[in-house]
Structure formats: structure tokens, C-alpha cells
Amino acid sequence: MKIKHRSWSDRIYVTFAYTVLVLLCVSIIVPMMQVLTVSVSPVEVINSYGFHLFPTKFDFSGYQEVFRKSIIWTAYGNTIIRTVLGTALTVILTFMGAYPLSKKSLPHRPFWTALIVFTMFFSGGLIPSYMLIKNLGLMNSVWALVLPGVVSVFLLLIVRNFIAALPESLEESAKIDGAGELYILWKIIMPLSMPILATVSLYSAVGHWNAWFDSMLYIQDEHKQVLQLILRRIVIDGTLDPSSGVTDSMDKPVNTESMKMATLVVSILPIICIYPFLQKYFVKGTMLGSVKG
Amino acid sequence: MQRKSIALPGTLERKSSGTLRSYIKHRYYFFMLLPVLAYFVIFHYVPIYGVLMAFQDFRIFKGISGSEFVGLKHFRELFDGIYFMQVLKNTLIINAYKILFGFPAPILLALLINEVMRPRFKKFVQTISYLPHFLSWIVLSGIVIEILSPSRGALNVLLMELGFQPVYFLASTDWFRTILVSTDIWKGVGFSAIIYLAAIAGISPELYEAAEVDGISRLKKVWYITLPSIAPVIVIMVILNSGSIINDDFDQIFNLLNTNVLSVGDVISTYTYTEGIAKMNYSYAAAVGLFKNVIALIMVLTANTIARRFSDQAIF
Numbered sequence: 101m102k103i104k105h106r107s108w109s110d111r112i113y114v115t116f117a118y119t120v121l122v123l124l125c126v127s128i129i130v131p132m133m134q135v136l137t138v139s140v141s142p143v144e145v146i147n148s149y150g151f152h153l154f155p156t157k158f159d160f161s162g163y164q165e166v167f168r169k170s171i172i173w174t175a176y177g178n179t180i181i182r183t184v185l186g187t188a189l190t191v192i193l194t195f196m197g198a199y200p201l202s203k204k205s206l207p208h209r210p211f212w213t214a215l216i217v218f219t220m221f222f223s224g225g226l227i228p229s230y231m232l233i234k235n236l237g238l239m240n241s242v243w244a245l246v247l248p249g250v251v252s253v254f255l256l257l258i259v260r261n262f263i264a265a266l267p268e269s270l271e272e273s274a275k276i277d278g279a280g281e282l283y284i285l286w287k288i289i290m291p292l293s294m295p296i297l298a299t300v301s302l303y304s305a306v307g308h309w310n311a312w313f314d315s316m317l318y319i320q321d322e323h324k325q326v327l328q329l330i331l332r333r334i335v336i337d338g339t340l341d342p343s344s345g346v347t348d349s350m351d352k353p354v355n356t357e358s359m360k361m362a363t364l365v366v367s368i369l370p371i372i373c374i375y376p377f378l379q380k381y382f383v384k385g386t387m388l389g390s391v392k393g
Numbered sequence: 394m395q396r397k398s399i400a401l402p403g404t405l406e407r408k409s410s411g412t413l414r415s416y417i418k419h420r421y422y423f424f425m426l427l428p429v430l431a432y433f434v435i436f437h438y439v440p441i442y443g444v445l446m447a448f449q450d451f452r453i454f455k456g457i458s459g460s461e462f463v464g465l466k467h468f469r470e471l472f473d474g475i476y477f478m479q480v481l482k483n484t485l486i487i488n489a490y491k492i493l494f495g496f497p498a499p500i501l502l503a504l505l506i507n508e509v510m511r512p513r514f515k516k517f518v519q520t521i522s523y524l525p526h527f528l529s530w531i532v533l534s535g536i537v538i539e540i541l542s543p544s545r546g547a548l549n550v551l552l553m554e555l556g557f558q559p560v561y562f563l564a565s566t567d568w569f570r571t572i573l574v575s576t577d578i579w580k581g582v583g584f585s586a587i588i589y590l591a592a593i594a595g596i597s598p599e600l601y602e603a604a605e606v607d608g609i610s611r612l613k614k615v616w617y618i619t620l621p622s623i624a625p626v627i628v629i630m631v632i633l634n635s636g637s638i639i640n641d642d643f644d645q646i647f648n649l650l651n652t653n654v655l656s657v658g659d660v661i662s663t664y665t666y667t668e669g670i671a672k673m674n675y676s677y678a679a680a681v682g683l684f685k686n687v688i689a690l691i692m693v694l695t696a697n698t699i700a701r702r703f704s705d706q707a708i709f
Contacts, residue, residue, distance in 0.1 A: 110611045117505040121514075124502070125521045127579060130547050131540040138539065151550050197429035200422035207415045212426065216433055221636075222690045224440025225682025226662075227669045232440050235456075248436050251429055281421045310529030313644065317670065328531045335535035336648055364535050371527050378527055379520065386587045 139163070139361035146357050162358030166366055171322070172330055178242075179327040183308040186246040190304040191297055193251050198259035199289065220253040233318055244318035245311070245326070255300050258388045262296040263289060299385040302378055309371065331367050335360045447680040467680035477664070477681070484660040487646075488638050490574045496634065498582045500627065503589035504615055522583025530580075534648035537576055538563065564653040573658070577645060588630070592623040628700050635696035636689035661685050 133153045138146055142159035146152065166172055200206050201213055223229075229248065238244040266289070274284050312328035319325055371378070416423055442457075447467055449460040471477050502522070509515045525533060540546045541562045549559040562568045600618050609617075643662035650658050659667075661681060669678025 107610055113611050114508055117508040120502075120505055121509065121518045124582070125518060128521050128524060131536045134540055134547055135536055138545075146545065149545075149550070149553075151547055152545055153547065193429055193432065196425045200426040203419070203422055205415075205419055206422045206426070207412060207419060212430065215430070219433055219437040221693055222441065222686055223437065224443050225679060225686055226665050227675050227679040227682055228440035228443025228446065229436075230670065231443055231446070231453075231675070232436070234453075247432075250436075251432055256429075306527055310527075310532075312529065312531055313647075328529055331535070332531045332648065336531065336538065360535070361539065364532060368528060368532055375524070375527070379523055382523075382527075382584070383587055386584070387591050 135361050135364055139358055139365050141358060143356065143358070159358065162356060162360075162362035163366075165356070165359040166362045171325075172327070172363065172366075174323050175325050175327040175330040178324055179309060182242055182245045182311075182326060183305050185242065186250065186308045187301050187304040189246060189250050190252075190255075191301050194255050194259055194300050195290075195293065195297065197251060197256050198263055199285065201256070202260045202263040216253055216256065230317060239318055240321050240324060241318075242324070245308075245314050248314065249307070252303075255303060255385075258385060259293070259296050259300060262388060263293060266292055295381075295384070296388070298377075299381040299388075302374075302381045303385060306371070306378065327367055331363055334363050444679060444683045446676050447683045449676055451676040451679070453675070463676075467677045468684070470677065471680055471684065479656070480659050480661060480664045483657060484639065484641050487570055487573055487658075487660060488641060490570065491577050492634070492637060494574055495578045495581070496630075498578050499585035500589050500623075502582050502586040503593060504619060506586065506590060507593050507619070508611065519583065522586070524583075525580040526584035528580075530642075530644035530648045533576065533580060534645075537572070537649065541572070563649060564651065566654055566657045569649075569654040569658050573646065573649065576649075577642065580645075588626060589623055592626040593619060596622045625704070628704060632693065632696045632700055635692045638692060639685055639688045 130153060134151075137152045137155045139162050140155050140158050140160060141152065142157055142161070145155075145157050145159075197216070201209065201216075203209070206212070233239060233244050233248065238247070270288055270292075271284055274288055279287070310328060312326060312332060315326040315329050445457050446460065448462055448464060449457070450463050450466075451457070451460045506515060506518060509518070541548055543549050543559045543561045548562075553559055560568065562572050596619065600622075601614060604614050604618060639661070641660040641662050643666070646658060646660055647663050647666070650663060662685075665678045665681045665685075668674045668681065
């Protein structure tokens, strides 16, 4: 479409659009630049007046300090463990729930679906859930971080709708060829569901990587704590709220600014690395989620 | 359905054995589903049963079966308490602002992105604006604290360059809610716009071409074509988000909250945490949580009913 003669109001509107979009991007890029710059700058530069958007002098002592703190690496490992274990279980269980629920022949299907969907709109709340974990004896265990949220209704419905939309003829022709239920599931449905299962695993993995509240509730043992919580102690408790009662049992109670920002960078890194995939599959998930069933 | 209403003797029996037969026939499906059902019963329905403790003086060693029932004692305590009323007020005010500004924001963003004719710039804006969605509130709070730092935060340096006094935003009762609302939009606006962008992409180009022939301005096209076309999606999003007037964002508020701004920033979820976990007033905190969940459920059901009455966009 070639529109050479743009009207006056059109031009203002388009200018407005570009201005807002540029400002939005600036509001996201500038903070990232400051975090990155402070993480590699020496103290005297950090404390000097002015914008800190580009490093003027380099000093990697912040990162060195991060590498020295073993608690950060233990926490990093714990986060990786919960992410891998949690994501694997989520993918398996979500599929195990979605496949039968996509079948019209499942007896009482509307009832089982309603039983599951109801939990999306009503829950017992924090305290009863906390009591449950306590009573199950899961305190201080990685299972307390993995099991409570292992199946998300939202993801379950997305996968169910995806499988239900697969052409029925595939399955029928396989049955005519004498394929059993398990064969159909394993050799036909599973491979076709791979894109949606990739979406589920990325949703789950990001969720686990960023989760911290469950760890704060259920894990008392310092060496089982997840990365986000250690990050919280270093970055947030260290500056803003020393009176919150959380004792800092780090070897060094005082964290330098560059060290705080370096920890931030180190914790974001994996997310940035898989960002292209995240973008692709999360967008897909959001689109599918909007098709309600 | 008709057979059921006849209910002759023997019909019921035959029906139930038929049900049993269909379970046996589809046992693979059911065995597959069973662990998932068990998960929902244990991790969702047991806590729902657990809300009974809101009507008890719950003692951890006695459990729900052994603790004494006290009726609505904790709820009376709740509504008589001045502090809870402040917490409720904070929650409603913060959420009202978040809805007022945060709900239209992604719609506006989608409309603006749609005006961009350069595909590379479009892609760039989307890539950048989705990013905060993938970061935790701990990371984002760290970034927010840094960028709002009175001494070296870029925003305050900008203020000083323009001749203003620096502001300690996060410790100011005047600014704290503004920070919550704006950072909430900042985190979510890009990602939430996806759904509207998808809806806009689905609009038939013929509508725009016809408008083009009539020489209609861009703004009028947005008003008369784009917005009416994506209205069904907007209605669904309203229903799905209608609980958010009472459901506050614990992750965000807990990580930005500090003692200076407790009077304007302490909300239901942070209060539940302080009372229930830190102070171990289990029954009282369970009552707070139940109150919140019931309101949220009512909100969703109401929004859905209204949507069903005035359009055909209800979700159930």
C-alpha cells in the first residue's frame, strides 16, 4: 500500500506511536545498561555523580566476589536441580492428564474436567497449603518445590486443546492397521505433540528458575536454598530493608554494589541464553491459551 | 437424558454397570488420568478442606480434626481490626490503579505496534518489550532499586540534570503506589499485548482496504474497525482478570516493600504472610486468605454472568 498523501492527523498518530514505542524500549534498555555497567565498574566510578550507562573504567572484582561465594554456586545447582526435575515431571504429568481429557470416550469427562478447572478459580490459600506440606513431611525437601505446582490447569488445557485438534483420521487409520492404544499414543500422538510440549517445558522451566517464595516457605536448610532467594538476600535485603529480620549468614555481610549487580547478571544469564526460544514458544502458548475450550 | 427421567427399577442398575463397563473399556485413559487427579485432590482439594481452620482455633499438633471450632471469631476480629481495614484499602487502591492503567496499556501497545510499517523495528520492539516478563520480581526489584537509587539511579540523575531534587521513590509514601503500578505495567505490557496483536492480525484486510478507498484516517480506522473487531478478546480478558481487584501481586509487593512504606503498601497477601507464617497466627491468616479467595471467585462469576447477559463471550 502506497499512501503518499498522509493527512495531518495520520502523521501525528504515527509519530505518537513511534515515540511511545521508543520510550518503552528505552525504559527497558537503560536499566539493563546501568546494571551491566555498575557490575563491571570500580567503587569510585559507581559512587561518582552522573549516569552509569556505559562503563568508563573496568573492574571485575564484583564478579570475582560472586565466584568466591560458594553459597551462590550451591544455590545455582539447587535451582538447576529443581528446574530439571520439575520440568520433566510437569511435561509428563501434563501430557498424562491432557491426553485422556481430550478423548470424548473418557467416561464422565465433563466432571473430571470441571474438577480440575475449578482449582483455577478457587484455592485454599497460603496457610492451608503450607500446613499440607508440613503434614506431608516435605519440609526441607526438593519435592516441596516441585510437587505443589506440578500441573498447571492453564497448560493442561492448552495441551488438551492441542491434542483434541489433531485429526481423528490419523488415529483411526492406525487402529485399522492394528495399532494398539499404547502404540498410537507413543508413535503418533507424542511426536505430533512435541511443539506444544516444548511450550509446556519452557513455561515450566522459566517458572522454576524464577520461583523463590516456596523455597522461602519450605526450605530452612541454607544449602538447599534456591538462587533467587540468595539473590534476594544479597540485592534486596542488603540495601533496602535491613530490619526485616532475615539474618544474613553470608561470610561477608557487606556486599558491594558491583557485586550485587554481578549476581543479578549471573542469575539472568540462562534466561537471556534461551531467550529466542522463549519468545517463540511463549508466544505460541499465549495464542493457544486464548482459544478457550 | 430422557432415559434418566423415567427411572424404572433396574434402569439405574443397568446404567451403573454400563458406566463401570465403560471405565473398564477405557481403563488405559483412566489409569493415565489417575495420577493427575490424585495430584489435584492432594495439592488442591486438601487445602480447600483445610480452610476449615479459619473457623477454628487451630493448633498445629491437634490438626483440623482436633482443633476447637470457634465459628466466625476470626472474621469478626478481621473486620474490627483497624489495621486489616487499612490493608484492604491499600489492596483495593493499588489494584484499582493497576486495572485502570494496566488493563488498557497492552491494548494501546498492540494498536501502536500495529501502526509500525517497518518489520525490523516491529520485531525489535517486541523482543525488547517481552523481556521483563521472563525475569523474576526479585531480579526486577533489584533493577528497580538500582535505577531509582537517589544517588546514581538514571531516573534521579535525569531529575537532577533537569534541576529537580532527587527523590527516594521507594521510601516515599507518596510515590510507592505509583512505582508499583508503573513497574507492573513495565513488566507485563509487552507480553500481554501478544494476545491483542494476534486478534488484530486476524482482522480481514478487506475492511481496511474498503476504509482506504473512502479515505478514512488511521485513528478512525482504529476506532471503527480495529477496536470493534478485537472487542470479544477484550471481554474475555476482562473476565479472566476480574479477580485481580482483590488478588494482589505478592512477588512484586513483597520485594519492593520496606518499613517506610508499610502504611500504603502492605496488602492482603503480604499481610497474610506476616500474620500466618512469620507470627504463626494460622487460623487468623487462613481467614484473611479465605476472605480474599471468596471475593475473587465472586468477582469472576459476576463478570462471567454479565458478559453472558450482554454478549456471547462468556467463558463458562
